[in-house]
Amino acid sequence: MIQKKLTVIPEQCSGCRICELVCAIKHFGVNNPKKAAIRVLITYPHPVVRMPIVCSQCKDPTCAKVCPTGVLRWIEGIVRLDKEGCISCNKCVEACPFGAIYAHEDCDLPIKCDMCGGDPECVKKCPKGALRLIPEAALGESKRLNNVLSYTQMKEIEFYEKGEHKVIHYAEIGKEEL
Amino acid sequence: MSIKSGYFKKHLHVNLTDGSTERRKLTDTFLEKYIGGRGFGAKLVWDNLNKHNFKIDPLGPENLLVAAPGPLTGVYLPSSGKSSFISISPATGLYGDSSIGGSFGVELRQAGIDVLSINGRAPELSVLFIDNSETTILPMPELKGTTCLEAEGIIKERLDTYAVHVAAIGVAGENMVKFACLNTDWSRNAGRTGIGAIMGSKNLKAIVVRGHKDLPIYDIKGLMTESDKASKYLKEHKYFKLWQQEGLMNVIEYANEEGILPSYNFKDSVFARHDQINGATMLAHYKIGDSACFSCPMCCGNICLVKNGKYTGTVLEGPEYESCAMLGSNLGVDNFAAILSANCLCDELGMDTISTGNVIGAVIEGYEKGILSLFDLDGKDITWGDEDAIMDLIQRIANREGIGDIIAGGSRRIIETWPEMDKIILQVKGLEQSAYDSRAGASMALAYATSDIGAHHTRAWTIAKEMEEGQNWSDEDKVEIVQYHQALRPLFDMLGVCRLPWIELGLNERHYANFYKYVTGKEVSLDQLLTLSNDIYDLTRLINTRLGVSRKDDSLPYRVRTNPALKGPNAGKVIDPEYFQKLLSLYYEKRGWDSNGVPSPEVENKFND
Numbered sequence: 207m208i209q210k211k212l213t214v215i216p217e218q219c220s221g222c223r224i225c226e227l228v229c230a231i232k233h234f235g236v237n238n239p240k241k242a243a244i245r246v247l248i249t250y251p252h253p254v255v256r257m258p259i260v261c262s263q264c265k266d267p268t269c270a271k272v273c274p275t276g277v278l279r280w281i282e283g284i285v286r287l288d289k290e291g292c293i294s295c296n297k298c299v300e301a302c303p304f305g306a307i308y309a310h311e312d313c314d315l316p317i318k319c320d321m322c323g324g325d326p327e328c329v330k331k332c333p334k335g336a337l338r339l340i341p342e343a344a345l346g347e348s349k350r351l352n353n354v355l356s357y358t359q360m361k362e363i364e365f366y367e368k369g370e371h372k373v374i375h376y377a378e379i380g381k382e383e384l
Numbered sequence: 385m386s387i388k389s390g391y392f393k394k395h396l397h398v399n400l401t402d403g404s405t406e407r408r409k410l411t412d413t414f415l416e417k418y419i420g421g422r423g424f425g426a427k428l429v430w431d432n433l434n435k436h437n438f439k440i441d442p443l444g445p446e447n448l449l450v451a452a453p454g455p456l457t458g459v460y461l462p463s464s465g466k467s468s469f470i471s472i473s474p475a476t477g478l479y480g481d482s483s484i485g486g487s488f489g490v491e492l493r494q495a496g497i498d499v500l501s502i503n504g505r506a507p508e509l510s511v512l513f514i515d516n517s518e519t520t521i522l523p524m525p526e527l528k529g530t531t532c533l534e535a536e537g538i539i540k541e542r543l544d545t546y547a548v549h550v551a552a553i554g555v556a557g558e559n560m561v562k563f564a565c566l567n568t569d570w571s572r573n574a575g576r577t578g579i580g581a582i583m584g585s586k587n588l589k590a591i592v593v594r595g596h597k598d599l600p601i602y603d604i605k606g607l608m609t610e611s612d613k614a615s616k617y618l619k620e621h622k623y624f625k626l627w628q629q630e631g632l633m634n635v636i637e638y639a640n641e642e643g644i645l646p647s648y649n650f651k652d653s654v655f656a657r658h659d660q661i662n663g664a665t666m667l668a669h670y671k672i673g674d675s676a677c678f679s680c681p682m683c684c685g686n687i688c689l690v691k692n693g694k695y696t697g698t699v700l701e702g703p704e705y706e707s708c709a710m711l712g713s714n715l716g717v718d719n720f721a722a723i724l725s726a727n728c729l730c731d732e733l734g735m736d737t738i739s740t741g742n743v744i745g746a747v748i749e750g751y752e753k754g755i756l757s758l759f760d761l762d763g764k765d766i767t768w769g770d771e772d773a774i775m776d777l778i779q780r781i782a783n784r785e786g787i788g789d790i791i792a793g794g795s796r797r798i799i800e801t802w803p804e805m806d807k808i809i810l811q812v813k814g815l816e817q818s819a820y821d822s823r824a825g826a827s828m829a830l831a832y833a834t835s836d837i838g839a840h841h842t843r844a845w846t847i848a849k850e851m852e853e854g855q856n857w858s859d860e861d862k863v864e865i866v867q868y869h870q871a872l873r874p875l876f877d878m879l880g881v882c883r884l885p886w887i888e889l890g891l892n893e894r895h896y897a898n899f900y901k902y903v904t905g906k907e908v909s910l911d912q913l914l915t916l917s918n919d920i921y922d923l924t925r926l927i928n929t930r931l932g933v934s935r936k937d938d939s940l941p942y943r944v945r946t947n948p949a950l951k952g953p954n955a956g957k958v959i960d961p962e963y964f965q966k967l968l969s970l971y972y973e974k975r976g977w978d979s980n981g982v983p984s985p986e987v988e989n990k991f992n993d
């Protein structure tokens with residue numbers, strides 16, 4: 207099976223938090239976005255950011271390194287938390303460099319993305335396509351393209367479409383993104 | 385069958401004068417009868433009025449400010465981020481409410497509160513902090529004079545967390561401008577009826593909420609199925625993408641085509657340079673991102689950035705149709721960057737863009753017609769499309785400087801000062817008219833006249849349908865559609881959800897009866913919910929009639945009955961006052977109110993439990 211990554215395209219995110227809701231409902235059966243393993247961080251107005259923060263399933267996970275009982279392990283593309291043996295010290299919550307593991311006072315275990323076993327609910331329900339599941343080898347493709355376009359020698363191109371004169375400024379494509 | 389779930393059954397009351405807080409239990413009867421949102425608000429305001437013998441100064445400590453989400457707020461269904469603020473409005477002196485999107489109401493529910501009420505006056509400028517089951521009043525005099533956005537930033541820094549939701553007022557609210565608004569989540573405003581001024585009068589700069597609780601839901605599986613059905617319908621709608629891209633900005637083109645776009649203080653109903661202020665212009669040059677309220681796939685919010693020219697660097701979530709029309713075409717402004725900047729200024733100062741655009745339009749026309757002198761304007765010239773003068777006037781209104789002090793008193797104060805202005809300012813009951821011209825649609829004129837908060841389209845927005853098929857409507861049809869809207873639209877505010885999926889993309893309203901059923905466990909039909917909503921309409925009418933409203937107040941602005949639009953498809957049309965009175969009589973009759981618009985005494989008994 208091709209290993210796929212849950213990737214976030216923050217430029218597409220509207221901050222609606224549907225991902226949070228469906229995550230909590232799927233894993234806990236409750237309507238509580240504060241129990242989700244994915245959360246949207248919103249900053250405004252400088253800079254304007256809507257960033258869903260979710261586990262990157264690192265191959266060399268910091269959370270696993272700090273886990274005193276060794277119950278966090280990377281297996282087949284997913285950093286899994288073994289409930290047996292977790293002592294709820296929440297060291298992993300604090301250690302994750304992205305802050306992508308969460309805690310809630312009602313929950314015994316840290317709240318961490320398990321990719322819904324490979325078919326994440328948040329990806330299915332995101333109305334904006336800001337969350338995607340793509341093969342690991344394809345990561346960064348869109349960024350690569352934008353970057354190349356911004357450095358290209360051909361800064362603009364003129365053309366006629368349906369009799370209308372149009373100009374595309376390649377150099378601005380990458381910069382317009384937030 | 386009664387309610388099984390859906391509520392925490394908690395009412396938090398805060399008295400700012402002595403700093404006391406109290407959590408009261410809500411009875412099942414109360415929950416079933418008033419549902420939530422403006423239903424709760426109207427009942428609490430009614431009780432408070434009875435307690436004070438109907439003598440309440442809207443800006444006095446005795447006035448009760450209610451914040452109320454509904455049983456569906458924050459629930460997994462499309463667009464469930466809404467909640468309402470309800471009080472006696474300083475602009476009208478009557479019942480007033482205003483709803484907000486964002487996540488504020490969701491957070492309030494997660495803190496375990498179904499309704500929050502506030503009275504009294506804090507000894508110094510304060511912030512109310514509701515952190516789950518704890519409630520504290522924090523004196524923060526250092527927030528004086530800060531904008532809504534600055535205040536939100538400072539509060540989050542002081543509390544050392546970004547994970548709270550803040551509803552704050554700006555300078556306009558502190559100065560009790562009669563159309564000051566309340567700003568939540570940086571850019572979602574409870575704009576109308578002067579909620580911000582009430583906060584200012586209570587020395588309350590902001591309400592801050594943090595909550596972690598599960599929302600009570602009776603049948604979450606049933607809810608999921610119903611919600612996914614509704615979401616699927618929305619996502620497959622042919623205008624869904626357009627909606628995500630442009631949001632309410634697509635209405636500019638529509639309104640201009642139909643001849644209902646206010647321009648030059650409603651002198652006209654089309655705008656020649658509409659293509660410079662429409663959604664396409666926004667998409668091509670300004671929009672940098674989308675913004676949505678809680679659990680909303682439609683994301684009508686547009687985040688815009690001005691990239692060049694003198695307003696470079698202006699960032700805001702907006703504008704939407706109302707702001708763009710009232711600060712744009714209504715003031716003769718065709719520079720989209722200037723509209724963005726004026727909108728941003730209003731957001732920061734905490735002022736309603738609809739009322740601000742309306743009163744400034746009237747001031748410009750008043751000056752043009754010689755009703756206002758240059759001396760009245762403090763020696764500062766103003767004319768159509770004069771961006772700098774408009775920005776300057778917005779600042780002076782918020783700070784109550786010179787003529788700004790009079791304008792800050794709202795249309796009533798303006799008319800008191802210069803009686804001739806009554807002929808050019810569009811208002812009903814002291815609330816300035818929102819951005820749909822009603823001269824071409826008698827049902828829309830009736831909607832404005834009979835709205836319980838004044839000339840706002842929130843209760844009934846019949847203009848679109850009337851433009852389409854109104855020529856075939858009988859008088860009865862017109863009255864019926866207004867009343868249907870006045871039952872259904874407020875029902876959304878009671879449930880705590882947004883009405884846009886229904887009105888813009890045609891989501892079947894029967895879904896909402898099912899949502900209610902799955903959340904509360906109580907089987908109801910849409911008609912039953914509409915009856916409850918109609919009862920609340922009777923209640924708000926009762927509040928207003930007891931505060932002195934009668935038939936004469938359900939009026940048309942002078943311009944709507946006298947001055948037709950000059951250009952466009954509806955040129956030459958006005959609403960004939962005699963015809964309007966006929967419609968109004970029919971309206972009263974169908975509601976069961978007497979010929980003066982007063983509900984019967986039996987109605988009153990319904991609400992005195």
